[in-house]
Amino acid sequence: MNHDFDIHLLKSAIYDSASSIKELREGVQVFSKQHEVDLVTEADLKSEEILINAITKHYPNDGIISEESETINPDSNRTWIIDPLDGTVNYANNIPQVAITLMLLENNQPTQAYVLDIYKDVLYEGYKGQGAYKNGEELKILKSTTMQKAIVATGFPYDRVHNSSHYMKTFEAVLQSCGGVRRFGTAALDVCWIADNKFDAYFEFFIKPWDTLGASLILEEAGGKVIDQNGGFPSLDSNLIIASNNLIHQEFKEIVLSNIDESLDNRL
Ligand code: IPD
Numbered sequence: 001m002n003h004d005f006d007i008h009l010l011k012s013a014i015y016d017s018a019s020s021i022k023e024l025r026e027g028v029q030v031f032s033k034q035h036e037v038d039l040v041t042e043a044d045l046k047s048e049e050i051l052i053n054a055i056t057k058h059y060p061n062d063g064i065i066s067e068e069s070e071t072i073n074p075d076s077n078r079t080w081i082i083d084p085l086d087g088t089v090n091y092a093n094n095i096p097q098v099a100i101t102l103m104l105l106e107n108n109q110p111t112q113a114y115v116l117d118i119y120k121d122v123l124y125e126g127y128k129g130q131g132a133y134k135n136g137e138e139l140k141i142l143k144s145t146t147m148q149k150a151i152v153a154t155g156f157p158y159d160r161v162h163n164s165s166h167y168m169k170t171f172e173a174v175l176q177s178c179g180g181v182r183r184f185g186t187a188a189l190d191v192c193w194i195a196d197n198k199f200d201a202y203f204e205f206f207i208k209p210w211d212t213l214g215a216s217l218i219l220e221e222a223g224g225k226v227i228d229q230n231g232g233f234p235s236l237d238s239n240l241i242i243a244s245n246n247l248i249h250q251e252f253k254e255i256v257l258s259n260i261d262e263s264l265d266n267r268l
């Protein structure tokens with residue numbers, strides 16, 4: 001990759017965040033947010049502080065949307081989106097499937113993204129129109145698959161505790177149609193792992209933009225396909241993400257979209 005992108009100035013900060021997340025793990029303090037099962041730890045907050053400080057140092061006029069903070073410079077046409085720790089429930093339970101996402105939206109279009117798998121030390125990168133990379137090497141989907149053999153990743157929103165039945169119709173339809181389902185608990189890696197020839201597809205309701213928008217750019221640049229409930233590339237307002245290897249996109253999309261529980265209609 002011979003280009004200079006703005007995000008490259010923030011690369012050391014994302015690695016500093018990863019180091020602090022690892023250092024804080026032993027005995028980490030865990031708190032609940034609105035839902036008892038929706039967690040935040042002191043490591044989420046420390047990682048966020050490192051990333052926000054780096055962005056405001058290098059790009060003081062840019063906007064920032066980060067999971068655990070108020071939006072900064074909301075009127076800017078350049079906005080950094082941060083998930084300082086994706087997979088908080090994994091992290092709180094010492095399960096090493098944890099990522100950091102940092103990405104840039106320019107005029108509402110994702111243009112540059114990093115997803116760092118912190119325990120495997122793998123950095124995924126995506127640049128609009130200029131490819132996807134894994135630890136600096138070009139990343140392309142090479143996996144040949146069919147819907148019957150596809151490995152599908154998913155996750156459930158935190159209101160599953162009270163509304164689990166709302167999500168079962170789609171889940172059951174996918175279970176009946178594919179080779180296997182995985183729930184690994186880190187949405188950014190679920191999507192990057194389609195680009196990385198591991199998973200073949202992913203869907204999730206009510207995921208937040210910091211969870212999957214950066215990974216969606218990486219996946220599309222690697223040759224995959226990502227849509228939201230309206231059929232276009234996801235935006236800040238998307239309520240359903242459907243991502244896949246291009247080969248099964250049409251079939252997978254139809255399985256998900258034609259099996260949505262009607263209780264979700266007015267929320268999509
Ligand atoms: C969560 C993870 C999980 C997904 C949840 C997300 P967080 O993000 O990505 O895989 O199922 O919907 O909220 O809270 O760990 O950043």
Ligand code: CA
Pocket residue numbers: 044067083084085086087088
């Ligand atoms: Ca998070």
